[in-house]
Amino acid sequence: MPGVTVTFIGSGDAFGSGGRLQTCILVDGPGVRFAVDFGATSLVGLRHQGVDPNAIDLILLTHLHGDHCGGVPFLLVDAMLGSKRKTALTILGPTGTQAHLRRLHDALFPGSPVMEPRFPLEHLEIRPGETLHPRGLTVTAAARHTPETNPLAVRIQVGDASIAYTGDGELSDALVQLVSGADLLIAESYFYDKPVKGHLNYPDIARLDAKRIVLTHMHTNMLRQMANVPEACACDGYVLSVRG
DSSP, X not given: OOOEEEXXXXXXXXXXXXXXXXXXXXXXXXXXXXXXXXXXXXXXXXXXXXXXXXXXXXXXXXXXXXXXHTTHHHHHXXXXXXXXXXXXXXEEEETTHHHHHHHHHHHHSTTGGGOOOSSOEEEEEEOTTOEEOGGGOEEEEEXXXXXXXXXXXXXXXXXXXXXXXXXXXXXXXXXXHHHTTBSEEEEEOOBSSSOOTTXXXXXXXXXXXXXXXXXXXXXXXXXXXXXXXXXXXXXXXXXXXXXX
């Protein structure tokens, strides 16, 4: 079975630390292309990497902070007015995603919600402990981060490869269990040596067991330490292959 390719369109935090774009992780698997999170800079990042946004079949959102979902209204406006999307798009996120995106869309582009997409647009929502099967994937979720954002960590089976992503949040037994044994774990490592409420820091990574770990969503404090850790550290444009 063909392998899976992961491209970090954006690898940064909410504040542009290190000049990095906000979170957007593009995954190409057998018969499917999807993005995990879609921060406000994601459409720009896709253009930089020469990726046609219309080729994305699904967007999987882990929580409702702007650096993880704020690019969706820009994508939809582009799909309707700019790139004239024709193919179906699925947006999957935690409870409340569709209503939150509707409010966000109206705030960013007042008046535009009167437009109706001329392509099939499907909204799905997933709860912690639930497993869904959108677009031939298997997506399992666990609870994370700031409660108001209905946050998730996710594990995705794509082809013969399992990819786990922590999203943002503190260490928990549910997270440890969800990511255990994954072929690839994409792990937030916000700070190197300082506990930060609502986020993982580098010492937490030792509790997470996966065949391969890539660190992302790093604040300046962690970026300064990249040469001192054995794990791979993502940057914008970083590409890797995953096999099960």
